[in-house]
Amino acid sequence: MTAAGTEGPEVIRMGPPRLTAGLDQYIRMGYEAHLAVHGPLPRYGAPELAELARRIALTGKGGAAFPFARKLQAVIDSARRRRLPPAVVVNATEGEPGSAKDRMLLARAPHLVLDGALLVGEALRAESVAVGVDEGSPGVTSMPSAVAERRSRLPIRVVQQPARFVSGESGALIRGINGLVALPPSRKVRSSDGGPGGVDGLPTLLSNAETYAQLAVAARLGAEAYCAVGPADEPGTVLLTVNRPGARRPVVVEAPAGTPLLAVLDACGTGPGQGVLVGGYHGMFLDAASAASAPCSRAGMRRSGGTFGAGIVIPLPEDTCPLGEAHRIVQWLAAESAGQCGPCRRGLPELARAFGAVVTGGGSGAVEEVRRLAVAVVGQGACSHPDGSAGFVRSALSVFAEDVRAHTERAGCGRRVRAVLPTAPWAPDRDAARDGRVNLKVDWALCDGHGLCADVAPELITLDRYGFPVVGEGPVPVWSTLSAKRAVNRCPALALRLSAPGP
Template sequence: MIPYRVSKIRRLGPARLTAGLDEHRRMDLDTHYEIHGKLDGQSVDSLISLAEEVDLRGRGGAAFPFARKLRAVQANARTSDTVVLVNAAEGEPASMKDKMLLTRKPHLVLEGALLAASALDAKEVVIATPAGELAEGSMRAAVAERGLIGYVRVAGIQERFISGEGGSLVRAVNGELGQPSGRKVRTSDAGVRGLPTLLSNTETFAQLALLAELGPEEYGSVGTVQEPGTTLLSVSGSVKAPSVVEVTPGVPLAQVLDMCEADVGDGVLIGGYHGKWLSAADAYGAIVSRRGMQQAGGELGAGIIVPLGPDTCPLGETVRVAAYLAQQSSGQCGPCRIGLPALARALSELTMGDPQAHDLVKSAATAVKGRGACFHPDGTTRFVLSALEAFAEDVDEHIINGSCGRGVKNTLPMPITEASDVRLVVDWTRCQGHGLCAHLMPDLVKLDHHGFPVFMDAPVPAWAKSEAQRAVEMCPALALRVDSRK
């Protein structure tokens, strides 16, 4: 579970998605109607026209045109029932915006989902949220308040980093194991219960409700011509207080960092753990928009901004996340089972000053890129490789001196389960270098040039725990054990 607290709200521009939150901790239905009014139903063609006029894009990271999704489901609706699925499974540890909307403005999200469902004559609306969290309870209360139990289903799912991937989400909602299927199946063709499904992110449906409320002209009166309206950013890391910031695209990132009282050292992570690092200079020259971030060398993605303070080792912070991402894979394909642990190990060796590790990181990334069953390997390699570029001076320090002289302050947000997972531990007074553990678990254990095991400093992935236990039982020297760090 990822720890959640009600986020501080900040703004650079008008209050739209966050309207009313200065006065209300959570907006019930009556308060929602006072702020946003009641929306009239619209035809699917009208919604498509609205979305196309402002080029409404998904806010989950991929920025896919919403009108194209609507049109694809509309085409299949002629011969089949349809479903609307809200992807509120925010498995990204550094993101807060969707939980904020679900917890504090649930009816704005529901309004957008119901608007699309009415237009498509959908048979069901599903809100997929992390199970057991405040957001799930808030959405259940909102559905009950509208008298929609039975038509709108709140599905609490196990939250992992890959839980928000489209295929993983659909499988979890369908009662299967929440991991990518390995097959490229568009949800507009077959999603929830095998029906054509309109799947989009929490903020996207909130934006759709705002667009219908304001109309395209007023909606597009702020922002840029290419990216009208406002958007939400999750700002954490080395800041005075983690915040959800509503901004108009086109503002300098420097204004966001200054507003959040960021203490920026070597760089800023843009777009989350599948995003890219920018050097401090590039970050302060960047513009907050999809196009602006691309021009600066980053990717806005789901709107995640994480500055690193000057007192933490940027490579060490990146290693923490790389190891976490390797552990969070579903372990279905070679790039995840073998490639991501190898990538995390090579990066760890680089932080310890191994001059060959720099090339090993690049080699491991090349072996993984474009070969996974989902986008997780590609996103992880993008994150790691951007660190080598953004922190080039720090890389040189580690290679020359074996360290940059700074500790790891755990600035990058991580799930609270990070400190209590199962890990492999070796008793070096017993280990005789038989190497059997590396043969039994080639995905997790490598041998050094002396033939002794080298373990990845990360929890054992769920898919590998049985292999780890078997390796412990078969160790000839009884040197291996499974340990739980508290």
């Protein structure tokens, strides 16, 4: 096991290095160093590449885990049927604050990602390759440099996306590449079909940055050697982002699929605490006992009651309130939504407020209201954001049932909220003022309970049984900023204030 320190996440390798090969020697691998470590990239035809992806059981590494071979074949068939050249898209956005694996690849091994994308692009005889990166991420500088360092027969462009949770959704990314607002489309469309769902209307193959890097490794090793590590149904290695309590930066771990989660936590100098969040903010919590026996694979996590997602691992230490931690994230998820449909505009803010009532001792009625709202938003949104957020809430209520009882029966568990679950990526931290985020506050010395604010901004403000406003504690969603300002301007008592969020 070796480690490499960088300005980004620390990198730890458990077992044979593949995606992290050479990172113990280089801070960032330029093209010459990349070739020295990995060797030349072989060329594949489209059928051979699809067969390779099938034999290594390659799935998307962004969280959905869709089989790559099926996705590739769908684009091949669509391009042939429509007689159009396809496009290739690398989703290197990482709006999930707990994840750093793609940022690590962009910053330190960008040519491995480009190898996989160009391997696909040349096999498909694609029109172009686009790499979507978050504004302010290492990819903004590292990826254009990597493109300039090599001569490609295919045009490659690097497109910046807003650093928001929903901007990495596949439809939002393609809309951003097409010059539109980077929000999920109002109806689900498949990128492989082209048309409104594709880049420039072309059949489009879109997958995660790690997926392309894994394909580049497999192309060099061959299917048999690639499958020499990991379980038969999920061979190869996985990249995990472990967020350690109190640490300034996360750790990215490359380990054989199926490695025990407890061993990964131990290698990072931490343990399961009172529970571990796996899969990110659309993921699930595991209690300490389940985490101790869970393997780091998709099937293994499912058997343990969790979800692998994008490989995010966040243990909760014993001295923080788990429900308070979850409440912070539910508020953040409500603010990060696209705000295009009812479940996001009304449902998630209501869910956050109801969850807050549980944390502050609202009794069993508050718990039932959370459960009701968590069911009501599922399957109703234009994208999967409401469903994933509801799953996160249900998982917190289930795994921390004892804490739920403590908060509903005794008005609290006695622990403070340490803000262990991050709401901004490791580099750079998002500036709330620059991001346009504000908090909406009530000056109770002035408020007379007119109730006008709830009529002007119903998605932000409700009224209690006495007619006084109830305002959520989290930042105002970007799409509700105008409503918040209108409520402030319309308040006859001048009791509403907008302020930048605190640290």
